[in-house]
Amino acid sequence: MKKNLRIANTKFIDQTSRISFKFNGKTLYGFKGDSLASALLANNIHLVARSFKYHRPRGIMTCGSEEPNAIVQIGNDPSLTDPNVRATEIEIYEGLEATSQNCWPSVNFDIGGINNFISPLLPAGFYYKTFMWPASFWEKYEYFIRHSAGLGKAPKKPDPDLYDHQYAHCDVLVVGGGISGIISAKLSATKGLDTILIDDKNFLGGSTIYQENSSYKINDINSNKWLNKEIESLRDYPNLIIKNRTSLAAFHGYNYLLARENLTDHLSYNEKKDRIRQRLWKIRSKKVIIATGSIERPLIFSNNDRPGIILCSSIKKYIDYYGVKTGENISLFTNNDSAYETALSLNKSGIKINAIVDIRKYSESSIVKEVLNLGVNILWESTIVETHGYKRIKSFEVMKLSKDGNSVVGSKSKYITDCLGISGGWTPMVHLFTQSGGKLKFKNDDNIFVPDENKTPSDQTSVGSCNGDFKLNEIIGNTVENLKVFLDLNKTCYDDMKVICPDEKTKRNIWLLPSDKPLYKTKPFLDFQNDSTAKDVKLALREGFKSIEHVKRYTTTGMGTDQGKLSNMHALGIIADTTGTNMGELGTTTFRPPYTPLSFGTIVGRNVGEFFDHTRRTAIHDWHIENKAEFENVGQWKRPWYFPKNGETMHQAVQRESKAARDSAGILDASTLGKIDIQGTDASEFLNRVYTNSWSKLAIGKCRYGLMLNEDGMVYDDGVTTRVGDNHYIMTTTTGGASNVLSKLEDYLQTEWTELDVYLTTVTDQYSTISICGPNSKNIIQKLIPDLDLSDKNFPHMSFKNSKIFNVKCRIMRISFTGEHSYEINIQSNYAKDLWKKSIDIGREYNITPYGTETMHLLRAEKGFIITGQDTDGTLTPSDLQMDWIIGKKKYDFIGKRSLYRSDTIREDRKQLVGLLTDDPKEVLEEGAQLVENINNKPVEMLGHVTSSYFSPNLNKSIALAIVKSGKKMKGKKLIVPMENKNISVTITDTVFYDKENKRLNA
């Protein structure tokens, strides 16, 4: 049915620029300035979605961020589509494609609609009660649920759009551009404060700006004209920044706020191209003024969810702002005066008002009288008991309310209508206030929660209707009075204002309106998005749920993407009424950020892909790439994992590298090891305190392995430290532990041992480390540095020399992590790649083989050397690791010493490090595999697990390290490693598998 529901030009819609868009595949037209919702309504489309649980037809219900129904999917490319967009918030643009979500196969014919007819079987907690049991059925339920329900489809490809983050600092941030926000911004800017005003709409002025009604006058002119002048005057302030299409997402402590600025969502595809889509503002403001207004409440009665049932204030905005009729035979249902404003707007636009149903006895307000004078049929002290019409409301039935409002009396009369406006009063938007830590108080007169001025965090204030002021004169008067104190103002341009507005005198509120039918035969919806009804809340209370937080989770009321903006107050009201509690004592559920959903793209901004995390590369990295290394991530470092040759598998490459390192020579880029330069007159004493062994007697030019514990006695890090001078050491740490070790040492120096004269400097990046090992390592080093005396006498194992290579100073340590004769050269990083290449050239005649971390791990496992973080997990003491030899027994104290003889750490049945050999030497265990003694004794006791496991090419058999309960005493004992399809038999051995006598160190 083609109808023109566009009534007239408004100043907000440009009827000269027509825009085409698609909704569910059909091409439609709207105008620049339309929201998708207003454009759909102009095309007489109300039915836009199916509800979540019952798949009931649902229509556009509001005009803002509180919209529960009109949630659409944007874009036609399923890999890049944008789900869960509110049709009331998105502005249309040329080429926009939107589809209904949560309906299959189409919004007009939805298979899930059958849920509506079986709804008595789907009460509150249905999912909990049914689908949770038996657990094995879950997969079947899941298929059914996923297919027939769901909130939109996630895009399958990475988000192609650009997002940005920006910081802003200001004196005053005003949130909300309605009349109180405008007044606040102007007062702040006039005082010379750096001010930012943000508003989520494309047009400032809130609901006042389209209030073309002579009942509202400010200084003798209509309130909308007055406000328009004020908005224009804001341009005169260079210290005021106004951000439209910007919604506040979160209000954190210390006035730190996040706001999302929408830059291109309203533009056509061509205009959007290559531009930043959204910007996340991180705002630190000295003071914050919240002026977020209020939203209208629905009324809760049977079948109050049909398409065509819209909030009264939204009907008014569609007419006055967008110039769109939401129907041609409209009725209104209210408990307050604001519906009468809608009536006047309808009348002015020549739209028939069928009837106004008002639950109050009467209202004396001037605005009601105005409507009465128009001859509109007002049904006082009445309620709607039922509505009809499947895909659009067609009629409703009205009955008289009893005095107490708990039941209906008299006869029923039926009214035909094509649109029903509902108004249940107003709810202040206090979300941001509570997010910031403010506490609410309940105002019984208006049935609202408002900020408690005594429990408001400092440096913020709330003004306007979000603070509970609804009358124009009070909004202006109280805002100005409040800001005089808050901003320390004397006289303002808003003193002595003449404000005329209607005065609401009669109030009546019934949270759940009665019906002539018993409750179980009605469908009074509370949360439209999650399909929960007043019945569900009552059922939850009957079943014993008392806390509002529990009722919320059990019934899912308020848990949709709208966070219960429309439903929370009624849910609370019904709980209070049913349990006989005062709403103020009941409290509210917690409002959590974000206020409206944020896309992940906005949250991460530019920190995607390459920029997600830092990547650290060694100075030799390019050579590794040229030589086809496979890389492993170690912390933020990229380390060569292995260097495959001629299509080798990882296993083949590692076996070749490991063999070559022991047979002749291997070369490793060890630059990632943490290096800390330690200087000061107390450096030796400091090392005595941080390592378990003794350092005072270490001669200059000697190296020593050290084990570092936490105060709880557990192994934390390890590495070799070299004494390069009397008061000068170089400590090495594990690659992953480097920064934590430095922080920990700094902590002790700064806070516990302030008397020590010690200075720590990280030199990890400044020095690169090249490790050359194997029987021919000595020959290679000798060729690199011909004048260095490499004899065991002059340069023994665990010592160091200062030297020069191509006239560049370097430090050479003779230390070994492989058990081979081995050197580590530390050189300034900018010479490292040249030195590496030179070493490879010189070593060619010895088949010098570059190896990666995997071979390094294999070689050290052959020697039984631990890797902290792989063989340890923060629960092992040195004794557990069979490393008692490294505990300085005579030392008075070191970090963790006292913990080594706590009752728990001296237990003999702790898990301890052991070696494992498989009965079948070819069988390589999986790291992490469990160890058990007897697989038939149920329950099977887990004795420990495999921490390192390799096939050793040098021993030609499988070797492993493991931690096992009482492992030290179990040498020679057989255990079982149970795997999915077999049990592997293993024998507990010593942890050292290769060269037990350490002969190769001096080979």
Add this chain to the structure above:
Amino acid sequence: MFLINCPYCGERDQTEFSCGGEAHLERPKQPTELSDDQWAEYLFMRKNIKGIQYERWNHTHGCRKWFNIVRDTSNDKIHAVYKIGEKPPVKI
């Protein structure tokens, strides 16, 4: 996300800092002379107060200095900042 007035650098965003837990837990000078219970008291027991708490903080992404703050954990208000070795303010 609060602001912390580093005694060495001035006011900075919380993201630059890391919290080191309860302050004024002095490491015993002679741990070996303590009983298991006494050592456990130092090692494991923390007050975790709702309200005024004395805390250690480190300006991790700044000067790397440790210092103490007095913070109300119920509303994150910082009542005082003082250097290591300085006495905590008597009155909050």
